[in-house]
Amino acid sequence: MISELYQEIILDHYRHPRGRGTLDEPKIHHEGANPLCGDEVIIEFRVEDGRISDIRFSGRGCSISQASASMLVEMVKGKTLEEVRTLIQKVYAMLRGESTPDPQEMGDLSALAGVSHFPVRVKCASLPWHTLEEALNEANHAAK
Amino acid sequence: MATMQLELDAREIRKQFPFFQPHPEMRSLIYLDNAATTQKPYAVLDALTNFYAHHNANVHRGAYGVGAKASELFEAARERVARFINAREPAEIIFTRGTTESINLVAASWGGSQLREGDEIIVSEMEHHANILPWMQIARATGARIVVWRITDEGRLDLNELRRLLTERTRMVAVTHISNVLGTINPVADICRIAHEAGALCLVDAAQSAAHMPLDVQAIDCDFLAFSGHKAYGPTGIGVLYGKRALLEQMPPYQTGGGMIRKVSWEEVTWADVPARFEAGTPAIAEAIGLHAALDFIDSIGRERIAAQEHALTEYMLARLQEVPDLRLYGPKPDRAGIFAFTLTDIHPHDIATVLDSRDIAIRSGHHCAHPLGERIGVAATARASLAVYNDTDHIDALIEGLHYVRQVFGL
Numbered sequence: 001m002i003s004e005l006y007q008e009i010i011l012d013h014y015r016h017p018r019g020r021g022t023l024d025e026p027k028i029h030h031e032g033a034n035p036l037c038g039d040e041v042i043i044e045f046r047v048e049d050g051r052i053s054d055i056r057f058s059g060r061g062c063s064i065s066q067a068s069a070s071m072l073v074e075m076v077k078g079k080t081l082e083e084v085r086t087l088i089q090k091v092y093a094m095l096r097g098e099s100t101p102d103p104q105e106m107g108d109l110s111a112l113a114g115v116s117h118f119p120v121r122v123k124c125a126s127l128p129w130h131t132l133e134e135a136l137n138e139a140n141h142a143a144k
Numbered sequence: 145m146a147t148m149q150l151e152l153d154a155r156e157i158r159k160q161f162p163f164f165q166p167h168p169e170m171r172s173l174i175y176l177d178n179a180a181t182t183q184k185p186y187a188v189l190d191a192l193t194n195f196y197a198h199h200n201a202n203v204h205r206g207a208y209g210v211g212a213k214a215s216e217l218f219e220a221a222r223e224r225v226a227r228f229i230n231a232r233e234p235a236e237i238i239f240t241r242g243t244t245e246s247i248n249l250v251a252a253s254w255g256g257s258q259l260r261e262g263d264e265i266i267v268s269e270m271e272h273h274a275n276i277l278p279w280m281q282i283a284r285a286t287g288a289r290i291v292v293w294r295i296t297d298e299g300r301l302d303l304n305e306l307r308r309l310l311t312e313r314t315r316m317v318a319v320t321h322i323s324n325v326l327g328t329i330n331p332v333a334d335i336c337r338i339a340h341e342a343g344a345l346c347l348v349d350a351a352q353s354a355a356h357m358p359l360d361v362q363a364i365d366c367d368f369l370a371f372s373g374h375k376a377y378g379p380t381g382i383g384v385l386y387g388k389r390a391l392l393e394q395m396p397p398y399q400t401g402g403g404m405i406r407k408v409s410w411e412e413v414t415w416a417d418v419p420a421r422f423e424a425g426t427p428a429i430a431e432a433i434g435l436h437a438a439l440d441f442i443d444s445i446g447r448e449r450i451a452a453q454e455h456a457l458t459e460y461m462l463a464r465l466q467e468v469p470d471l472r473l474y475g476p477k478p479d480r481a482g483i484f485a486f487t488l489t490d491i492h493p494h495d496i497a498t499v500l501d502s503r504d505i506a507i508r509s510g511h512h513c514a515h516p517l518g519e520r521i522g523v524a525a526t527a528r529a530s531l532a533v534y535n536d537t538d539h540i541d542a543l544i545e546g547l548h549y550v551r552q553v554f555g556l
């Protein structure tokens with residue numbers, strides 16, 4: 001059902017994105033793209049005391065990729081890096097249809113569960129999360 | 145809504161396509177992505193099966209009956225293509241993998257041997273990447289320069305602008321016959337004449353025109369012309385490069401290997417004549433034979449009639465698209481081909497395509513392999529519906545209703 005995909009919450013995040021913008025230095029900046037469809041997500045964040053203290057996204061693309069990015073920004077701010085990594089894996093599992101989200105824990109993100117029924121759109125929803133995951137890996141690498 | 149009388153009965157034509165037959169496990173689809181690839185008639189599938197079942201052998205080799213028959217069928221396909229575009233002789237037809245490989249062949253072989261530092265290649269702003277990147281690559285390798293022929297605000301090419309761009313260093317004008325985004329039909333015969341007057345050659349990308357309108361390379365007087373079988377009701381993996389014989393004869397091979405030499409020793413190689421010189425290795429034999437069947441299919445209806453039918457459908461589409469609030473159509477309005485790229489306010493083209501897909505309507509969304517054109521018209525992505533001979537007004541009506549539904553889903 002198409003209404004499963006385009007839920008009110010998703011359209012709201014698309015039309016009124018939370019945390020769209022950029023940060024001043026110092027920051028970690030990472031760009032993700034889906035060259036096949038042209039979706040673009042850029043994530044910038046700062047880590048203080050092992051937590052994501054501030055985060056913004058920019059880019060352009062479909063409602064699913066941009067709403068997902070907006071939800072990401074809302075969800076990960078203030079979380080420890082470990083918590084963020086765990087959340088990323090939970091999001092992937094949800095998008096693959098392998099788990100049903102707990103709305104208490106996942107908040108607005110639960111609305112993205114419907115994407116699992118639209119295989120061609122899964123990569124739209126996961127793009128911001130992949131981008132963040134890559135950024136964390138790179139930051140981790142640089143720190144070593 | 146006004147009804148429209150079409151000359152061809154699209155429903156009858158669809159009966160010739162397995163894709164459009166009812167299937168117990170599949171929902172029937174309204175297929176409006178014909179600029180990407182067309183569906184295949186039974187006649188094409190039968191030609192492929194028949195070849196593999198009864199005549200399968202490599203070409204130009206076996207000294208046995210079946211081998212000779214395979215070669216005969218393959219060469220008959222070449223003759224059919226020559227007739228389809230009115231080439232002077234079959235030797236001017238080179239089989240490739242598609243439009244992309246055809247243009248790469250010209251850029252590498254003609255460009256690689258002819259271009260000198262400071263030479264200029266004019267490429268129009270509405271080209272598909274297939275008619276941009278091979279030229280950029282060879283320009284880099286040879287020191288030649290790409291000169292961009294900008295489009296007008298209406299989405300056309302201005303011939304006076306071409307005259308301004310041509311210099312004595314211009315060696316090639318590379319232009320598409322029909323834009324795969326804007327649907328613009330370019331006056332390629334005029335373009336070739338103007339290029340020739342300035343001493344340049346002209347390559348025409350006919351990927352979007354071959355199946356939709358009469359094509360006569362002698363009337364156009366192009367030096368090269370490229371198209372793909374799969375966009376003309378034929379198989380994938382087969383395409384055509386037409387080149388004037390005198391030019392082809394001067395060009396070195398594109399790839400080397402079996403089937404393209406006259407004589408080889410460790411000291412010396414003599415290349416085969418055209419077209420064999422440009423067909424190294426085992427070619428796409430079955431696909432060439434399938435293409436033969438596809439061209440027969442097209443001409444069994446007649447390209448004049450196909451063009452008239454698609455023109456009528458295009459007029460109908462233009463009128464009906466206007467009914468959709470907030471829809472913005474790109475490209476010229478009258479005198480255009482059945483390719484319609486559009487946006488719908490801030491609804492992303494992927495979302496439009498997904499919602500339409502939920503109603504079993506297939507359109508394309510994205511950049512359509514034309515980034516520079518997207519930059520020019522100011523949109524990275526558009527939704528695109530494109531017509532073929534089996535579409536009819538019902539399909540357009542369903543699309544329009546679908547677009548109203550898209551607006552509704554997005555709360556407009």
Ligand SMILES: Cc1ncc(COP(=O)(O)O)c(C=O)c1O
Nearest residue numbers: 242243244272274324349351372
């Ligand atoms: C105008 C134009 N040129 C070239 C191509 C490339 O064709 P192919 O991918 O069959 O080589 C296309 C197809 O998308 C096209 O529309």
